[in-house]
Amino acid sequence: MDEEYDVIVLGTGLTECILSGLLSVEGKKVLHMDRNDYYGGDSASLNLTQLYRQFRGTAPPQELGRDRDYAVDLIPKFIIASGELTRILVHTDVTRYLEFKQIAGSYVYRDRKISKVPSTEMEAVKSPLMGLFEKRRAKKFFEFLQNWKDGDPATHQGVDLDNDTMASVYEKFGLELGTQDFIGHAMALYLNDDYKQRPARPTYERIVLYTSSMARYGKSPYIYPLYGLGELPQAFARLSAIYGGTYMLDKPIDEIVTDADGKFVGVRSGNETVKAKQVVGDPSYFGAGKPLQDGKVRVIEERKVVRAICILKHPIPETEDADSAQIIIPQNQVGRRNDIYIACVSSTHNVCAKDVYVAIVSTIVETDRPEQEVQPGIDLLGPTYEKFITVSTIYTPTSTGESDHIFITRSYDATSHFETVVEDVQDVWKRIFDGKELVLKKRDVQVEA
Amino acid sequence: MSKQFQFKLVLLGESAVGKSSLVLRFVKDQFDDYRESTIGGPSFVSLVSYLGADSREAAFLTQTVTLEDQTTVKFEIWDTAGQERYKSLAPMYYRNANCAVVVYDITQSTSLEKAKSWIRELQRQADPNIVIALCGNKLDLASRRQVSQEEAKKYADEEGLMWGETSAKSGEGVADIFTSIAKKLPLTAPPSARGGARPGAPGARTGVDLNRQAAAGQGQGDQCNC
Ligand SMILES: Cc1cc2nc3c(=O)[nH]c(=O)nc-3n(C[C@H](O)[C@H](O)[C@H](O)COP(=O)(O)OP(=O)(O)OC[C@H]3O[C@@H](n4cnc5c(N)ncnc54)[C@H](O)[C@@H]3O)c2cc1C
Numbered sequence: 001m002d003e004e005y006d007v008i009v010l011g012t013g014l015t016e017c018i019l020s021g022l023l024s025v026e027g028k029k030v031l032h033m034d035r036n037d038y039y040g041g042d043s044a045s046l047n048l049t050q051l052y053r054q055f056r057g058t059a060p061p062q063e064l065g066r067d068r069d070y071a072v073d074l075i076p077k078f079i080i081a082s083g084e085l086t087r088i089l090v091h092t093d094v095t096r097y098l099e100f101k102q103i104a105g106s107y108v109y110r111d112r113k114i115s116k117v118p119s120t121e122m123e124a125v126k127s128p129l130m131g132l133f134e135k136r137r138a139k140k141f142f143e144f145l146q147n148w149k150d151g152d153p154a155t156h157q158g159v160d161l162d163n164d165t166m167a168s169v170y171e172k173f174g175l176e177l178g179t180q181d182f183i184g185h186a187m188a189l190y191l192n193d194d195y196k197q198r199p200a201r202p203t204y205e206r207i208v209l210y211t212s213s214m215a216r217y218g219k220s221p222y223i224y225p226l227y228g229l230g231e232l233p234q235a236f237a238r239l240s241a242i243y244g245g246t247y248m249l250d251k252p253i254d255e256i257v258t259d260a261d262g263k264f265v266g267v268r269s270g271n272e273t274v275k276a277k278q279v280v281g282d283p284s285y286f287g288a289g290k291p292l293q294d295g296k297v298r299v300i301e302e303r304k305v306v307r308a309i310c311i312l313k314h315p316i317p318e319t320e321d322a323d324s325a326q327i328i329i330p331q332n333q334v335g336r337r338n339d340i341y342i343a344c345v346s347s348t349h350n351v352c353a354k355d356v357y358v359a360i361v362s363t364i365v366e367t368d369r370p371e372q373e374v375q376p377g378i379d380l381l382g383p384t385y386e387k388f389i390t391v392s393t394i395y396t397p398t399s400t401g402e403s404d405h406i407f408i409t410r411s412y413d414a415t416s417h418f419e420t421v422v423e424d425v426q427d428v429w430k431r432i433f434d435g436k437e438l439v440l441k442k443r444d445v446q447v448e449a
Numbered sequence: 450m451s452k453q454f455q456f457k458l459v460l461l462g463e464s465a466v467g468k469s470s471l472v473l474r475f476v477k478d479q480f481d482d483y484r485e486s487t488i489g490g491p492s493f494v495s496l497v498s499y500l501g502a503d504s505r506e507a508a509f510l511t512q513t514v515t516l517e518d519q520t521t522v523k524f525e526i527w528d529t530a531g532q533e534r535y536k537s538l539a540p541m542y543y544r545n546a547n548c549a550v551v552v553y554d555i556t557q558s559t560s561l562e563k564a565k566s567w568i569r570e571l572q573r574q575a576d577p578n579i580v581i582a583l584c585g586n587k588l589d590l591a592s593r594r595q596v597s598q599e600e601a602k603k604y605a606d607e608e609g610l611m612w613g614e615t616s617a618k619s620g621e622g623v624a625d626i627f628t629s630i631a632k633k634l635p636l637t638a639p640p641s642a643r644g645g646a647r648p649g650a651p652g653a654r655t656g657v658d659l660n661r662q663a664a665a666g667q668g669q670g671d672q673c674n675c
């Protein structure tokens with residue numbers, strides 16, 4: 001085969017598809033391959049047959065309904081409305097292939113029950129999450145954040161966001177521990193308490209992201225694509241194809257071929273090798289989870305995440321029958337070091353049959369009995385019709401790829417949204433282009449006839 | 450007030466049968482003898498000069514048909530973008546398609562076989578109510594015909610498909626086939642809650658509109674200067 005590509009992309013997960021799309025728009029000649037016969041890799045949404053084949057090795061029960069009605073996500077994430085992924089979706093105009101709905105509510109677990117994270121001032125006033133005096137203190141804290149201007153010391157109230165720890169800022173406003181849990185975990189979306197000992201700036205930015213996302217559509221800070229998260233990689237793959245990207249699914253990748261110096265040469269499938277200048281791919285194409293073969297360790301295990309995909313025949317109790325929800329169980333509330341998340345969607349999002357709800361409970365693994373670690377979350381769901389447990393390892397690349405032209409992405413982490421995925425895209429982009437930042441170009445948009 | 454409907458239309462068929470050319474004729478009333486395939490970068494050079502720099506994506510266009518009773522049908526047209534080449538078409542492509550134009554080239558009998566396999570694929574994967582039109586293109590080359598009208602028509606009848614012949618080059622039959630589809634679509638159906646048709650108001654997207662909201666801008670994270 002004499003065709004040579006600029007970049008070969010391996011795996012059609014969201015990270016790889018965004019990169020593939022942006023690389024094609026940039027004018028690179030891209031070949032995008034996946035070993036599976038479907039798009040999405042670890043960020044795919046499966047139909048019933050695929051789901052039961054993967055987890056049970058059986059056919060699905062008839063009573064769950066038709067295959068075509070299901071698109072069950074493998075990773076539980078939502079899109080935060082004012083985040084970077086939304087910006088990429090809009091700038092690349094792939095929104096034209098997708099439809100989005102709001103996630104109906106965001107909830108937080110406290111003192112053995114769940115309460116809605118207030119989305120309006122009215123809800124905040126009525127919320128049982130804080131007592132009257134604490135509400136006043138919290139109000140002062142939020143006003144402080146809202147009024148903060150970097151260039152105007154008068155708005156700083158003596159706080160230095162870049163040097164003072166978040167703990168010291170909480171202390172200044174006299175906020176109770178429970179309130180700190182609420183702010184740090186339900187709003188800033190930190191998975192543990194490490195952030196408190198670090199400078200306050202990132203926490204400030206996360207709270208601003210949360211509140212501006214909440215303000216955008218009203219009910220919760222999250223939106224979700226109809227037909228499941230698996231639509232996202234497909235939309236970016238189409239972008240790539242329209243800009244000349246070549247797609248091959250169902251291609252076993254047998255070898256990453258390198259030269260004597262270890263530099264990337266091509267990819268071998270069977271007895272054919274396709275050549276390219278660079279390769280981008282998810283960790284599973286670079287030895288993740290496999291015994292060492294050619295002596296190179298290209299990815300290392302960072303941590304493990306346990307996820308329980310649960311099929312319910314009812315909405316989650318205490319959510320006012322919400323068609324979708326996020327529930328955060330802060331670690332302190334259940335004596336853990338990492339939060340437990342629940343993400344629930346339903347037929348409103350065209351991901352399952354009517355009157356069925358799909359809830360994924362997840363957390364970072366801390367013990368050798370991961371299944372028990374998600375139990376406090378499962379307990380909030382009521383009876384589960386079906387429960388599939390997965391434990392996945394989060395891998396991270398050992399090298400930047402600058403010398404060998406092998407650019408490896410990271411596995412999908414335990415955060416509730418896609419901001420770290422976009423960070424990874426930006427990071428890989430910089431590595432590919434010798435430190436040049438990713439600047440989104442506005443795609444030429446057709447004026448509708 | 451006249452009624453307006455919007456439908457998603459997908460094109461399928463072997464490479465070089467004239468899918469993109471049919472769309473170009475229907476939407477812009479133009480034709481290009483030296484069109485390059487929808488696969489691969491260079492074709493865009495010619496495409497962009499055709500459609501104007503504002504529409505890089507020939508694979509996604511819209512065109513409106515007005516019927517006799519003043520009902521307007523807006524087609525949201527999806528071309529394959531080459532992803533079908535190695536059997537890598539995404540399910541998203543068929544998803545919610547209300548109608549499909551499956552194209553063959555009347556001068557290539559193998560292209561009809563390929564069209565039949567796409568039709569089987571649609572019958573298996575797409576919405577059961579999808580309206581499928583089988584379209585024999587390059588009618589201007591009838592002297593080199595390999596597929597007879599009888600053969601194609603018979604197959605279409607057996608499968609319950611619409612059928613017609615076109616020339617994207619001369620324009621013959623192109624408007625007819627799209628108009629016939631517009632007439633056949635369920636213009637009376639109530640907007641269905643899930644799957645299938647998305648009729649109703651023009652651009653009847655029920656979800657949140659990222660574009661509009663982003664343009665309005667809440668301030669944070671929206672400071673692009675383009
Ligand atoms: C990883 C990998 C996957 C492949 N998958 C397929 C496949 O699914 N189906 C298939 O027919 N061939 C596939 N090929 C290519 C194929 O096996 C031969 O390499 C090719 O058909 C002949 O190559 P050539 O150099 O003689 O001619 P080229 O000039 O490269 O091409 C001749 C013909 O082969 C087709 N072709 C070229 N490269 C590929 C390619 N990568 N994939 C598919 N078609 C190609 C072209 O469309 C053209 O019609 C694959 C090759 C590799 C390396």
Ligand SMILES: Nc1nc2c(ncn2[C@@H]2O[C@H](COP(=O)(O)OP(=O)(O)OP(=O)(O)O)[C@@H](O)[C@H]2O)c(=O)[nH]1
Pocket residue numbers: 462463464465466467468469470471481482483484485486487488586587588589590615616617618619
């Ligand atoms: N004579 C004649 N040529 C046509 C007609 N329609 C298309 N062509 C030519 O056929 C070739 C292929 O047309 P395309 O529209 O690119 O075909 P396509 O089906 O979109 O091909 P892919 O994008 O590769 O899948 C071009 O050279 C066109 O000029 C027609 O009606 N008559």
Ligand SMILES: [Mg+2]
Pocket residue numbers: 468469470486487488528
């Ligand atoms: Mg084409």
